Amino acid sequence: MGSTNSTLLKIPNVEVLMQETGLKLVAEENCLNVSPAHIIRLHDRFKALDKEGRGHLCPHDFGAIKELAMNPIGDRIIGAFFSPGKETVDFHTFVKILAHFRPVDKDRPKEPNSPEPINSRSNKLKFAFQLYDQDKDGKISRDELLQVLRAMLGMQVTDEQLESIADRTIQEADLDRDDTISFEEFRKSLEKINIDHKMSIRFLR
């Protein structure tokens, strides 16, 4: 497709991107779906968000998405795109973060030395973990949990109720009794949940 190729040329390092994220460019023979190039669509979306055409996104661009503003944890989601200290997101990072939400490839051959794919269960959990853990110390403290709860619950819930919910949450998950939830404890507490189903977006397959 002529248009595909010309767009491809504009995206820097596209092969590396494809390999890292696993997003397909064209439909392969062994793929069952016939959806068109995801990377190109994401690129179009990136350009649409980047209204001033700077080639990177800043928080304000994300904020312009109305529906995201209405999301209780919208701020945190946006924050997840920006690594600490950086204020812009280039296309590479954009796609890499979104790649977390691809459904897991069930029939991927397990090569012992290849790095874990971005959309593995563990990485998805890490993404969710970092939404809680804003100070990035590797643990979810009680206050961080309270903040998330406050954001997700309506105003009728009183503080005592919030605090007891938070206490109970920590109690259930906290195995080494340090009153915080580490990543391992987080992962363990969510064993029963089908993370692939919950943290995947079907149209990114």
Add this chain to the structure above:
Amino acid sequence: MPQVEDTDPDPDPGETTQAVFTLNYPRIQIPFEITLWVLLASFAKIGFHVYHKITVWVPESCLLISIGLIVGGIMHSLHEKPPAVLTSNAFFLYMLPPIVLDSGYFMPTRPFFENFGTVLWFAVVGTLWNSIGIGISLFAICQIEVFGVQDITLQENFLFASIISAVEPVAVLTVFEDISVHEQLYIVVFGECLFNDAVTVVLYNLFNHVAALEVVEAGDVFLDIGRFFVVGLGGTIFGALFGFVTAFTTRFTGKVREIEPLIIFLYSYLAYLIAELFAISSIMAIVICALTMKYYVEENVSQRSCTTIRHVIKMVGSVSETLIFFFLGVVTITTEHEWNWGYILFALLFALLWRGLGILVLTQIINPFRTIPFNFKDQFGLAYGGLRGAVSFALAFTLPDNIGRKDLFITGTIVVIIFTVFIQGITIRPLLKLMNVRKTNRNQETINDEIHKRLMEHTVAGIEDLCGQWSHYYWKDKFMKFNNRILRKILIRDNHPESSIVALYKKLELQNAMEVLDQMSGDISAAPSLISLHEERKNASKSRKKFLSSDVTNMHELLSKNMYKIRHRTVSYTNKHTLPDDITAREILMRRHTSLRRSLRAGSFHGTNAAKMSQKYFSLPMGRSLNSRFPPRRLVHAGDGDIESEINYSSIRHPQRVSSKAVMPLRPLNTLKEVASSVNTVDGQNEEQRGCRRSHLGSNVSRSGHLTSHLPHGSSRNCSDGDHDAWVEEPQNNSDVQHPLMRRPHWLPQKPHDK
């Protein structure tokens, strides 16, 4: 009412005495009876909501029909006839337009257009499938001699079939709300309801016309099909035209805010009438008119007009629908029925059967084209939720008299409606819950699971919004470009690209937002995020709490009731009978707002860190000059003036709080560039500053434990000093916490900005 008829000052002594008390009923009879009917309907509505549990289990249509039945019973025993107001003209010209306008105006446009194909598919093809299927099967039944209905021709069968295939899934929407049905299903049901009204009326007229013909030739049939498309498309184009004209007109109503709602109604009604004149689909016209004009009109008109429009549309629409259901009940008792067991029962059977089949087949065909295919539970909901409603009844009642079996048809329609509304309407909720519950076993979920699951759902919803929905993205993008470049310039009065917060604030009624903020100022500041961080650290060594299982169950219940649902399920279109509920959206926005405020203040210190962190409040665009005390440069409209006066009024109500004129002297943030464009509206500006003021107050309250009555009135200098005192008590936060939400707000003693 005593009426003294005293025409001449000197009454002739020879005449009979003037009556002091007369009754002149015939003069007022018609308006009086109409008023009484509407009042009765309103009482019924009030009555339902007195006992909340009823409305949960029994859909409102059921209740209305029941009341109608009761009233009909009373009238029948008194040998009164029901008022003969339900004529064809009265229905089509007066009662139907409000119902359709109501559906069209409150249709959520974005999901609607994204699912446009599916909606049309189910509405048009589905209704056609149903009508033709039922018609043919009933005709086959007619051939069987035993039922004695051989005189019904094929055309008449088709006519009847088209009447009873008009689905009105109102009750289903309320049920879907409680059970987590995804947004797509919601909008399909909503759109289907809307469009199949249009399709049914078109088919009805078509078949009516055909039924009158003696002989039908193949050519006629094709002509009719062609006419069907002409009618549908014609209606759409017509409606769009009127929508744009309305939007254009509202561009100039800046000085005459009072007549703005009137213009909207007049234009919509005009669209309907003129479409009727040309015999194209008037329902489509009015719906498309409402859809197109809503977007532009809501930006042009004042906040009050916007509220008025919504309220009036809802009011008239629901009155109209209520009346029709009422009549249904009354007519059921009072008319002469023609009963034919075989025909009617088979009609009912086929109606259900063909709908189920139709949904099954149609879903199979369209699923591959959808991003999110419908699963079995969705299909069941769609099929079982096909209740018949007001439109079917009215269409049956207004059948022309030359149809031989008119009474039979009316009876049949009534039976189908009552069956679906009562039996299906009441049982759909438990059935869907059953199907749902079988999937997840709630008792084994821990609190952890619930919270994290909900967080993940919010995350995925957010990321989906971030990616933009892909199915119709291309066309939407094109249209939005066209819209921004051309349409908005023509149709909107002051075309400013608006930031998300400002646009949202305008849509959510500002005045109410103020009140919510007043109430919430105490709550928000009491939120554990920032203030109590300090105390938390002190109480680190708390003993472990023991939780009883009853506690845990309470927590589960608390969570399921209070956690915000995903995306806009709770906004806009949840209940057909009430106005859209914006409270959740407002809460979320207010919270973000205050956290933005906090991060702003926090961001004005800590040297270099501040410079970086202040960019982390995400929804305020660059160049928003928050520290400007000047009113925005564009002219304040007369309409916005009323918002200002509202703001003033509410501030007068709370004298110890700051008057709105006291503009917040926010510290000039070096990181924000002051761009010359005046993006702010007066409303947004005052809103934010008041919001800031409120949160200040709130934090003061929590800090000192009592209302500090020495809050400043009007003077910025006092304000800052007062706050200065309050804030500086907080200890410095020495941790390297970076994120603004975690940061403790400190106050750098700077001179207040004097402009």
